[in-house]
Amino acid sequence: MRADARKNYSHILSVAREVVAEHGIDASMRDIARKSEVGLATLLRHFPTREALFEALLCTNLDALTQKAVELETSNPPAKALESWVGDWVAFAQTYKGVVSMMAAAHTNPASALYASCAAVHSTSARLLASAQEEGTARADMNGDDLFALMTALGWAVDQPSFAPRADHLVRLITSTILTRQSGNDVYK
Template identity: 70%
Template structure:
């Protein structure tokens, strides 16, 4: 990509990030183009679909979460690694209203622009869960799909204004369902 095209691309992403942070995943493509001082055709040339725009916006964060799982997998105890990563993913899904729905549907749709990065995050979580299960601290009747569903549930809950003040409490309640009964909430804090 030429330097000027890269600059325009980065500018569009920065503006889109701001608009999506304000308005969530239903942010208007026209509003993004208007705020970026470009025509809608210019925005669509870089991001031909809404999903392509979200893939570009989310890719960096999702890749970082996948990389982070690999880093803490070997440097932390299995239960600490899992709960730390779980908390980081929940924090990320809170960053954009509606991103949980996008991720939940994308990880099941191979045609989605978000599919590969969502599958990578899902696999990273499943590895951390398996490691905690092997250690004997996480429930054996869970799998990566269950963990991804729990992330989605917490992300959705804390994205609701009436539940936002209870974010930590709700996180601890839901995350405590991962642990074998004698682990309880103490592993989630």
Template identity: 75%
Template sequence: MRADARMNYDHILMVARDAVAERGANASMRDIARRAGVGLATLLRHFPTREALFEALVCTKLDALTQKADELETSTQPDKALLSWFHEWIAFAQGQKGVVEMMAAAHTNPDSALYASCAAVHSASARLLARAQGEGRARADMNGDDLFGLMAALGWLVDLPSFASRADHLTHIVASAVLACPTGNDVEKAAH
């Protein structure tokens, strides 16, 4: 990429981050182009779809999230790793307004710009779940799709202003449903 094109690309991403922070996933592509001082055609040349723009915006954060799952996978306590994963996911979801809905839609669509990133998060979740199941610490009647669905639902829910303040409580409720026979104290211990 030429230096001037790279500067345009980086500037558009910076402006898009601000627009998405203000308006969420429904930020107008036309508004982003206007704010960036470029034509809509220039924006669309770099990011032909809204998903492509979101993929560029969240790619680094999704990579970091997946890396965190890799670190948690080597944890000595699989239930603690799974609960930590929920908290990492919620922090990600709250920091990327509106992206959870896009990820949920993209996770089964190989043509989506977000598909590879979603597949990596899904795979990381499934590995953490399988590890906890292997040690009898998570429900055996779940699979990675179930866990990804619960995480997406939880992420969507805490993205709503009326539930954001209850994110930790809701995370504990979902964790209690996933972890095998936990008591409230077990979930609390795993969180710390």
């Protein structure tokens, strides 16, 4: 990529981050181009679809999130790692209004620009769940798809202004449903 194109790309992403933080996933591509002081054609050359723009916006956050899961796995018992992961996911989900519904739609669509990121979140969640199940601290009757669905539902809920203040409480409720007991023998069920 040429130096000027790389500069435009970085500037567009920076402006897009601000616009999307303010307006959510329905932010206008035209507004992003205008506020970036580039033409719509330039924006679309870098990001041909809304999903491509969101993949670029989210990939750093999602990479950091999945890396955090690795750290959680190595420094915590499986149940605690899973509980922390769900909390971290919800914090991520609150980053951009509407991002969870976009990711839920992309989750089963290999043609989507967000598919790889969704697959990484899904596989990380499944791995953390499997570890907790092997430890005997998570329900045995659920799988990674179930956990991804619950996390998506929770992400959607805390995206609603009326539920956002209760995010931590809702995370505890959901994780207490998933976890049969935590290490330290605190019984949930």
